[in-house]
Amino acid sequence: MQRWDRIEAFVEVVRLGTFAAAARELSVSPSHVSRLVAQLEQQLGTALLYRTTRQIHLTDDDEGRLYFTHCRQLFDGFREAEAALSDLQERPRGLLSLTSATTFGERFIAPLANAFLLEHPRLEVRMHFTNRQVDIIDEGFDIAIRMGKLEDSTLIARRLCERREYVVGAPAYFAHVSQPHSLAELSRHRCLVGSRDHWRFAVEGVRREVRVPGVWRANSGPALLDAALKGLGLAQLPDYYVDPYLASGELISVLDAYRHDDTAVWAVFPRHRQRSPKVGQFIDHLVAHLPSSLPGRTGTGAGSGVMASSFLWHR
Known part of the structure; x- marks a missing residue:
């Protein structure tokens, strides 16, 4: 160990040009560096450095220069090895397990996960798409993609x-009934119900959930969209389902004054996964690419890089 310390001191002195600079690099005193170099010269039985009051040079013969050349290569190799190991530790690898609502996952998360896998071939990916609420800790998921308002928890x-x-409703549906202008009027309409039997609204800035009469039920977003397009009733659906049909006039949006804004898309994960490269880098990948993937979205500002450390979507 002493020999390596002496060699390192010698290399840093030559590389940086002074004992003081080498001492700062090694976090020791200049006198300690000078003593290490002197001990190395004594050990080798030859002078390696020519010292003046202002400068330090390698000795003019071949010994000092040759010894420095080989020793520098050794320490450069050590640094490259450490950098390579650090880089390897920062690369996503192992199994990345994630869950998402079915349609959103199939349309947006799966393509981005596949692209991420191409960039990181040491990674394995398991995707589970379901509309039921998943307990990501008990069921062993690294990440869950959730929509809506998040509640206090230990998840990040x-x-x-x-x-x-x-x-929304189709023009064919509104040909027979008037458009609703208040939440109370929903009780007089045919409502198409998906995986939940209540719809979310905002009334004077306060979140409100309204139970709607379900004349038609399915736990499928595409089926719900098809029923609305065929004029079977009203449906509450996210923008990535209805944007094209609102633009074409095949669907009409109603009760816009009561539309609530706490329906963002979130990635939630257990606190112990926070420092995992596969989790952090995959979420960075989603933030960078997901906003431009959604219909009607432009730019990259929708995906915030801010971490919220005390939220949970009901697990």
């Missing part, structure tokens, strides 16, 4: 992008 959440929900 990161906002990925914005998302809005619309109450």
